[in-house]
Amino acid sequence: MNSAQLEIQMIASIVAMACAIPGVFLVLRRMALVSDAISHSILLGIVIGFFITQNLQSPLLILLAALTGVLTVILVEVIQKTGLVKEDTAIGLVFPALFSIGVILIAKNANDVHLDIDAVLLGELAFAPFDRLTLGGMDGGPKALWVMGSILLLTLLLLFLFFKELKVTTFDAGLASALGFSPLLMHYGLMSVSSITIVGAFDAVGAILVVALMIAPAAAAYLLTNDLKRMILLSMGFGVLSAVIGYWTAHFLDASIAGSMTSVLGLVFFTVYLFAPDKGLIAVLYRQKQQRTEVYLISFLLHLNNHSEEEERHLNHLQEHINWHQVRAKSVVDLALKNNMVTIENKLVTLTEKGRDFTSLALEYILTNREDKIEHIKKDFFLFRG
Numbered sequence: 071m072n073s074a075q076l077e078i079q080m081i082a083s084i085v086a087m088a089c090a091i092p093g094v095f096l097v098l099r100r101m102a103l104v105s106d107a108i109s110h111s112i113l114l115g116i117v118i119g120f121f122i123t124q125n126l127q128s129p130l131l132i133l134l135a136a137l138t139g140v141l142t143v144i145l146v147e148v149i150q151k152t153g154l155v156k157e158d159t160a161i162g163l164v165f166p167a168l169f170s171i172g173v174i175l176i177a178k179n180a181n182d183v184h185l186d187i188d189a190v191l192l193g194e195l196a197f198a199p200f201d202r203l204t205l206g207g208m209d210g211g212p213k214a215l216w217v218m219g220s221i222l223l224l225t226l227l228l229l230f231l232f233f234k235e236l237k238v239t240t241f242d243a244g245l246a247s248a249l250g251f252s253p254l255l256m257h258y259g260l261m262s263v264s265s266i267t268i269v270g271a272f273d274a275v276g277a278i279l280v281v282a283l284m285i286a287p288a289a290a291a292y293l294l295t296n297d298l299k300r301m302i303l304l305s306m307g308f309g310v311l312s313a314v315i316g317y318w319t320a321h322f323l324d325a326s327i328a329g330s331m332t333s334v335l336g337l338v339f340f341t342v343y344l345f346a347p348d349k350g351l352i353a354v355l356y357r358q359k360q361q362r363t364e365v366y367l368i369s370f371l372l373h374l375n376n377h378s379e380e381e382e383r384h385l386n387h388l389q390e391h392i393n394w395h396q397v398r399a400k401s402v403v404d405l406a407l408k409n410n411m412v413t414i415e416n417k418l419v420t421l422t423e424k425g426r427d428f429t430s431l432a433l434e435y436i437l438t439n440r441e442d443k444i445e446h447i448k449k450d451f452f453l454f455r456g
Contacts, residue, residue: 077199079317081214082331085271086283086309088222091229092264093284094302097292098240103158104261105284107146107165108139109268109277113172115139116272121175132269139265140258142168195317195327198274214274221270225263229302236260237298279328283309286335293346312338366402368432371411374421375429385417 096102115138119131142164149160203210210216229236235256239246243253264284271280291304316331323330344351374383381387385403403419406412411425421429 074199075317075321077212077215078195078327079314081198081212081218081274082195082313082317082327083310084215084218084222085275085280086287086313087306088218088225088267089271089280089283090287090305090309091225091302092260092267093288094291094298094305095236095240095260096264097285097288098298099260102285102289103161104143104146105264105268106281107142107161108261108265109272109280111142111165111168111172112136112138112265112269112272114168114175116269117172117175132266135269135272136262136265138168139268140261143258143261195274217270218274221267225267228259228263232256232259275331276328279332282332282335283313286339287312290339290342293342293349308335308338363402363405366398367405367409367411368429370402370406371421371425371429372432374412374419375426380418383419385414385419 093105096105112135115135116131118138119128119134122134123130145164146157146160149155149163150157155163198214199212201213203213203216235246235251238249239251239253239256246253246256268280268284271283275283287305287308288301290308291301294304295301312334313331316334317327319325319334320327320330342350345353347353377383403412403414406419406425407414409424411422411428412419413422414420
């Protein structure tokens, strides 16, 4: 592995960590699409900054691009608050308008300037190591590494200083106001940090990868934990892992680095989406199957509790009286037997004492609809769930 390869991976990893932190709060605040809007609309700020300074390296470009990102959020909120359209519609109206204005300005006034639309959208990490920072005639390394490293340190500092305020305003804005925190200030502070992060990563990785690095790791982490600190760490870890694996995937396939990293991010999210222990698709489907089985069992026991007639409790006629097919009736009877809730004698099903206790508690849950009642029932009575 040569130095350029190492630098590309370092830049991608630092960009991933810097994007992960605001990305977590955007996901939790249900503002994921805002990152896409900002990543496109900041082109207008970059173009205006270039027209003013005639220098692509000027800090004014970063400042104006960040302000354009905040302006995007403000315009979205203003349109949304009219009540005529929803937030996603407002985002779909604002960022294409600002982005297209930037594209028109480039096409009309900067045809001879190196502002490549393809690079803006897709980025090209392979070129990042060639843009070096020179300090006193000495090579200081890639500029992107210094820029994104500084942004990452600033983001970590702000996170450390305002973690409590961000946490409270994210989950309960009303409580935050009662405690003296300003949800509006935290909101625009987060949008400003998001804009600065996106602007810093814009030149190296492009708009598409910035959005992917902000949202995909945070979304995957959200499926794995309910702890905010752990979610931030997992999100940063997923981002770095995807950046490194994506780079080597692009290296071996001779493909786009940004495209490969984005594909790996999608694969990571899809894997977590399927196999997350509590919120994954497989876990959810299994839990739904368990719940259906529990409902069948409760229905069966309530039927036995309400009927003393032998014909209503006879094995050969259960599916007729409960309107179940034979396979389901057999599986529910077997489950009740495993849990020692019924006994069978001469093909007549009878509730045991445990079955009667369970049925009375189940009735109490049905009448009160209290979650603590059903959880208590599950822990005390269910040994098997089929």
